[in-house]
Amino acid sequence: MIEATPNPVTTVMRALADPTRRAVFERVFESKEISVAELTRGSGVTQGAISQHLKSLKKAGLVAERAEGRNVYYRAAPEGLEPLVTWMDHYGVFWRERFQNLRDLLKEIDP
Amino acid sequence: MIEATPNPVTTVMRALADPTRRAVFERVFESKEISVAELTRGSGVTQGAISQHLKSLKKAGLVAERAEGRNVYYRAAPEGLEPLVTWMDHYGVFWRERFQNLRDLLKEIDP
């Protein structure tokens, strides 16, 4: 059975599961804005591949674009990670970390 | 360029990117322990497929097993999600939520 429109969690996970594409997202995130050409430079893959990855990331809501002249500048949309956060939250992942941080904090305050 | 041993983030993401396999993880998580046969019941796929998914999840560190007689009981290993948490943390997703919860906790402790 094929879901017509995949679950948002699935979309985001799949977008970030590929190392190359995740690296693209990371570079987009680190730069405030970055063009496709510049993104292609250190990537080790073709410009076409980069465009395809950006398309996936955009469809997942992880990046946004702004066209200016013949350039297209991409920026990260971290709010696109929300499905992941929600999913992990639902499975109680943050509690431990929260408590860990709380513990660290309390240890600092009252060692 | 192929990484011999994929990044842990990649391994976990890929393990959870597939809806069927993610559903398996979720069911394992909800049950404290669950056998493969019981896991196969509502899954819509074959027992063989379930075993394969469990193998992936195990390799990703997301589940652990306990053999007893001819049954094998699986349980979730949520600490296997840590690579995801760390990765997302590095990209600043949790800060707001974490602080919010930390604040709530501290308010409970010392109102």
Add this chain to the structure above:
DNA sequence: CTAATGCATTAGCATCCGCTAATTGAAACG
């Protein structure tokens, strides 16, 4: 013991994925 059950593993298949190379179109440059 024989039969049945639980699980892992394998071969094979259809599909999906990431990539390249090439094309197209738009915009800047000489």
Add this chain to the structure above:
DNA sequence: CGTTTCAATTAGCGGATGCTAATGCATTAG
């Protein structure tokens, strides 16, 4: 104007992926 640059899109390929069906191996039941 022609040329160059930027970016998206497409066809096609090799390899990965998820599945089934079948097999094999333990373990339990009758």
